[in-house]
Amino acid sequence: MTFLFTKQRSYVFQSGLNQVFLSSSLLGSKRHQVALRNGFPVRTFSLLLEQVEDTSTIPMFTVGTHNGFLPRQDPMAQIPGEFRCLESLLQRMPLQLTDGRPGLLASGQFGDAVKKELPLYNVDQINDQRLLSALFRDYSFAASAYLLEPCDVLYRQRKEYGLGRKILPMNIAVPLDKVAKKLSSKPFLEYALSYVLYNYKRLNHLGDLTFDNLSLIRSFAGNKSEKGFILNHVTMVAHTPKLVKYAVAALQASGNKDRAYFDQQLSGLNDTYETINNEMEMMWTRSLPVDYLSFRTFIMGTKNQPMFPDGVIYEGVSDQPIVHRGESGANDSIIPLADNLLQITMPENPMTIVLKDFRTYRPTNHREFLEYIQGRAEQVALKKFALQDPNSAALYLSNVDQVRAFRYRHWNFNKEYIIRHTDHPVATGGSPIVKWLPNQLGAVLDLLNEVGSGIDHSKLTEANKVRVDKIDKRAAAQKRYLTREVEKLEKKLKDQELRHG
């Protein structure tokens, strides 16, 4: 196999899972490589295959078979003493402190405290990836608290958000921008790099990533429900090492036209998605719907939000205002992996453009991995290979059904945690909430109906016959129900707009 360096969007071919394979992209030089096989380019990606202690060069968010989509080392919980004023502000920041007393946000004093107490720390010499990630998390928490504090104060008084602060002061803006550039990310609170996936610590260092063994590093509201909300995402993502392994192996099997191996991988993938969906169900009790709005304000973005009609100026960085989407599970990689691997396509409409924009708000290596999966699935025609055999098609259908189960529960979350409690029609990430999520769920239901009706039932094993029947019936019923539900919700929202109008 020959390797060429090029700027073309292709990756190093991952042929086996028994070696640590660090590409030049991880080592920070050339990013993309092309491998040639029989003169044709083969899509490639370098996966981290074992835990590497080095913190100086390899980004924390590097997809691997031991860490999946979690950071490759547990997040740094406390920043070094030289940043003690930042640490102290963040510890005193939450609405409710760990000892139950009100924190700075409760009385709307966080902004003043930032101005009085926070020096302009110099981060120029810092290149250690673990420390950069911790600083990114901490500065982005400070930025969101600072910008959205007035909205939270007003919301608690009058159930209105009003306007956020327009200028992010230099002592947050400059180091945040510098650290973000070093991590190739956007200078704003993010799902992976700040709020969720870089915000947990194990109580027992040797214990597993289970809910009871985890606590939060940072929070805005400081209540049990915010902890439950964040950590429930983490305990779901804790299962992603298996997703990564099965996805990569399914692509290999499809490329090699190895039917038995392919079916094994789809079956493993299905079981893993089922485990993740079961973990997702725990959200209802770990984070109460009635508490969601207590922390939601602080995870809003500045893009597409009425609280920031003119964007935000980052003092000392640029005099041009900028906008960013808010923190959202839309930046998680569990479902995009399934969409890309199983070649689930979304209808071409404005909602899909929003989905694609969300996918730019994630660690570079996650994005590259998802692009690799998408490209390689096309190259080996994974869906076509699955549908060529009725029993593989049943397994394929079952995996798509897991995506349905996820999106269906997720739609229920949105009705119970958000729509039931607020009229604000724009979600934290800036998407039009009532239209956007059903767009994706509807597309999955259509795919289930299409694939299910094309399977020759007479060739199925007994177990697969039962499986396919159940999936077909449920998908048809849910599609009818969803269409009626969205029509009703849109009408309700229009009526509200007219009343407020």
Ligand code: HEM
């Ligand atoms: C109480 C629980 C949850 C609520 C209220 C919620 C809310 C939302 C909202 C409002 C959106 C629309 C995008 C935006 O922010 O503008 C969204 C999108 C999304 N969320 Fe969640 N979310 C929850 C839990 C989760 C969990 C646990 C995950 C996965 C670990 C997740 C993954 C996603 C994904 C993948 C999308 C993109 C939509 C799609 O691909 O269909 N969410 N979420």
